[in-house]
Amino acid sequence: EAQFIQNFLTVIGLLFSILAGNAYSALYEQQEAIYFALFQEVSEAKSLLEQTTLVCQGRPFYQAALHYIRLYVKRDLRQLDVPPAELLSSKPMDDPLESIMYITSVGVPSVVYETVKNLRQARGYRLGAMQRKFPALGIYLLYLLAFVELLAFPLLGAGSAGSVGILTLQSILFAFLCGAHMLVLRIIQELWQSSGGVFNVDEVLQQMVFGLEEELEMRSRVSGLPFMSPLSQDDPP
Numbered sequence: 001e002a003q004f005i006q007n008f009l010t011v012i013g014l015l016f017s018i019l020a021g022n023a024y025s026a027l028y029e030q031q032e033a034i035y036f037a038l039f040q041e042v043s044e045a046k047s048l049l050e051q052t053t054l055v056c057q058g059r060p061f062y063q064a065a066l067h068y069i070r071l072y073v074k075r076d077l078r079q080l081d082v083p084p085a086e087l088l089s090s091k092p093m094d095d096p097l098e099s100i101m102y103i104t105s106v107g108v109p110s111v112v113y114e115t116v117k118n119l120r121q122a123r124g125y126r127l128g129a130m131q132r133k134f135p136a137l138g139i140y141l142l143y144l145l146a147f148v149e150l151l152a153f154p155l156l157g158a159g160s161a162g163s164v165g166i167l168t169l170q171s172i173l174f175a176f177l178c179g180a181h182m183l184v185l186r187i188i189q190e191l192w193q194s195s196g197g198v199f200n201v202d203e204v205l206q207q208m209v210f211g212l213e214e215e216l217e218m219r220s221r222v223s224g225l226p227f228m229s230p231l232s233q234d235d236p237p
Helices: 002-056 062-077 084-088 096-104 112-130 136-158 164-192 202-222
Strands: none
Touching: 002 062, 002 096, 002 112, 002 136, 002 164, 002 202, 062 096, 062 202, 084 112, 096 112, 136 164
16 A cells, blocks of 8 residues: 555656646746747837837827827737737727828838838737747646645655654655745746746836837927827827
8 A cells, every 4th residue: 555655656746747847848938938029029119219200200290100109018018917819809990000100101101111010020929929828727737736746745654654753854854845846836837927927027028118118208308299199188198
């Protein structure tokens, strides 16, 4: 019976190790892809702002172009908690990038078109990288395997508990085993979360977008016109 419990504990531990290792590897690679995609997209957004200023400065729709860039940053780039598929399924009429192309192109696409095209490609890479690929069922299965493994450990140690010293040693080993399992599970769960976790891109994105938003504010003030939405007075500045 003791040999059966030992073999059972070994198999459960092996299954947990394989699944946890694969989950960590997949989630870490996804986080890495998100970082690369965000850096590329923010760089393209800054290029769009610079090109919009060069092409549209002094024209009546310059403030509208700045407004649409600001909407894109606020309602798309910053929305880490919104499912990527939901952002991608938005109507073209609600897309700020589509509006920028519309107001800067009359008949023939302007030079801004190529920058918007590159920005849309970078946006697609970012949304694809942020799409959750590891299912929640995998997280539940990891917790189940960890619980079963920890439950089998006292049963295995009960047969060899003959003195206080052995019980003390087993309790210390069991405490380390519980701590190691919880540490692994928490790291994987933090990587699995789309936002708000220790390993997520929230803080880095805030730093990257801060300079872009500051540049938008400065160029809006330099133009000498109030920063207002060309569509509705209800849109926040």
